[in-house]
Amino acid sequence: MSNQLTKADAARKREKNPTSLLSALKNGGPVVWLSCLVMGLGNIVAGQFIKGLLFLAIEVGVICLLAIPMIPDISGVAHSGIGWIQMLPSLGDRADATVFDENEMVYVTVFGDRSQLILLYGVVFAFIILAFLVIWRASVRSGYQALSNKKSGKKVYTFVEDVKALFDENIHKLLMTPPFVALVVFTIIPLVYMICMAFTNYSEVGDKLNLFDWVGLETFAQLFQSGNVIAKQFWSVLGWTLVWAFFATFLNFFLGTFMAMIINRPTTRIKGFWRTMLSFTIAVPQFISLLIINKMFDDNGILNTMLQSMGGEKIRFLSIATNARIFVIVANLWVGIPYTVMQVTGILKNIPADLYEAARIDGANVVQQFLNITLPYMIFVMTPYIITSFTGNINNFNVIFLLTGGGPFTLEGSAGKTDLLVTWLYRLSVERQQYNLAAVIGIFTFIVLAIVSLVTYRSSGSYKDEEGFK
């Protein structure tokens, strides 16, 4: 028992006072200094052979990766990690060329550089070097600690004990490593790579798909030049994105709250049935339900054919800008109201009943009760939900993409009339191959989202006063 406690205490102490890199270098002595060059040396000298060799293996591996040409480019010439990084500033300059092959008596294409590959490998190797530095720092510190433990007669942990520690006091290292590595490799590296593209001219425009260059803030500047086609599209898309997010969020919230209150009235029968009817739109995957809605409201869809067969006029829901915009907002109610009803139902029950009683004694009618009690309470409790749904709507790819595909389109530019920043970004990167512009729009979306969530969250009641609703 006491043994357990002291062990835990020691572990805690070790966590609290990690030997810093600086003190390791200051107090370490020659072996620690040498271990800066030969990773793992400190551990080996102190007797932690496996750990030391692991560090050494990592060092050898990374150096091989950086120094030995292993990764071939498109023409088959292999480059080393350093080689790829060296090409980063120019992003390559050899264009594809047609050369006459004298042996075969034919013209052959000799591939040149691919800037996109150079940028990708450059970013990847930059991250490898970064990761290596982190491991290097850990190895120096670990060596120093092992050595000083050995010197002062304290216990030097064996490899088995280190592995055991991974399941106990160091469990966060064990548990966090796989998700974190996956996140870095498949989310953060692509993100950095894409952000880099914003500062290049990687685009179909001007035939810059094979070879492109750094252009600094040129693409950003385009968005602020008056009269520029891209600038015009950008501001109109941004404006519509905000209008859309505003209506989609607040209409959903108010109408959803209204629906929830109607369903939860004491005298409403079969409450569960009404809720189930609504929840169909949540349960069925959106790509099915929204595609069906799209087909129904198509210019030649079931609704219009039925209208015409009844002698009515065709309503062009999707092919006129204003109609399409109203249509997506209304259709989004169909998707969004059930979510609000689900969220609100529980909260409505939590409103203190004595508030209503006091209001009734004071002579407040139903509308006044709703405006003065229900709504403020709901807004207070639901602020985080409203913020998430606002940012969610700014990013609401599915609804726009499946309902209108961003259309109707004009002849000028690639942005449609119902395009949000995200759907436009998608079209620019996947269909139009204007990667630099797509990246810039992505960065602007990020900025908009960050501002919206910071401002609204900070000024919201539940942030300022965590104590609760008063």
Add this chain to the structure above:
Amino acid sequence: MAKNKLSSSVKAKRITVDIIVHIFLAIVAVVWVLPFVYLIAQSLRGGLNHSNDYSLFFPAQYTINNYIKLFTDTAVLSFPRMFLNTLIISICSCVISTFFVLAVSYCMSRLKWKMRKPYMNMAMVITLFPGFMSMTATYFLLKALGLTEGNMIPLALIICFSSGAGTGFYVMKGYMDTIPKALDEAAYLDGATKWQTFTRITLPLCKPMLVYQIITAFMGPWCDFIFAKLICRTNQQFYTVSIGLYTMLTLERIGNWFTRFCAGAVLVAIPISILFIITQKFYQEAMSGSVKG
């Protein structure tokens, strides 16, 4: 007498309001269900594929041929194949992402360590970037790794669906926060390691939220069609159900694909809806607290 009269008029008013409310709810319910009725009706549409057939909400002839064809006529798009693909991918990515979410939320909720706050902030910043921004970049990366050709495509899809799970820990962390710390302390006093505390105390207590998490992760690949489409491109043998169905609509003009899309959509929507209802049950159970007094 006067009182009686008053209450009866109040009662009458209430009954009128009730009737209006119920009629309103009925209309709303019909509006909400109508597209699904249309979907099912079209999936059963028989007869020739004349274009004026589209003008009928309910088909003139009913048949289950559309469903049968989905499984027998697999020359252009093989629905059973796509179903199997999606099943395999979603099981694998579900296992991985559930582990990721559990691991991260446990570290965020139960442990104190140096990089905890920085990691949470980083995760928040990442989620503020639109996912579609890095999509093409991820594709380039997977391509450079050789994962976008041939048999590696399912692996690439699994990676796509599960690698981001490390940022989706908020719900699970919030749930773990409600488990009393005293339970962990008691376990430590009894000599349990943190791993044992994690697997034998925290995990069993997380069961409702765990089920919610597992099913939600499982449903992901069934619903996404953008990322999967980008990676599969024209390799139809690796299509997931959602890309396949989406493609059917683009083939619509060439054959009887619209009705077959509807049939496939019904076949996907039913299990997914059932799973969704199960998740809601467990979610509500989870929301009512982890440890009951």
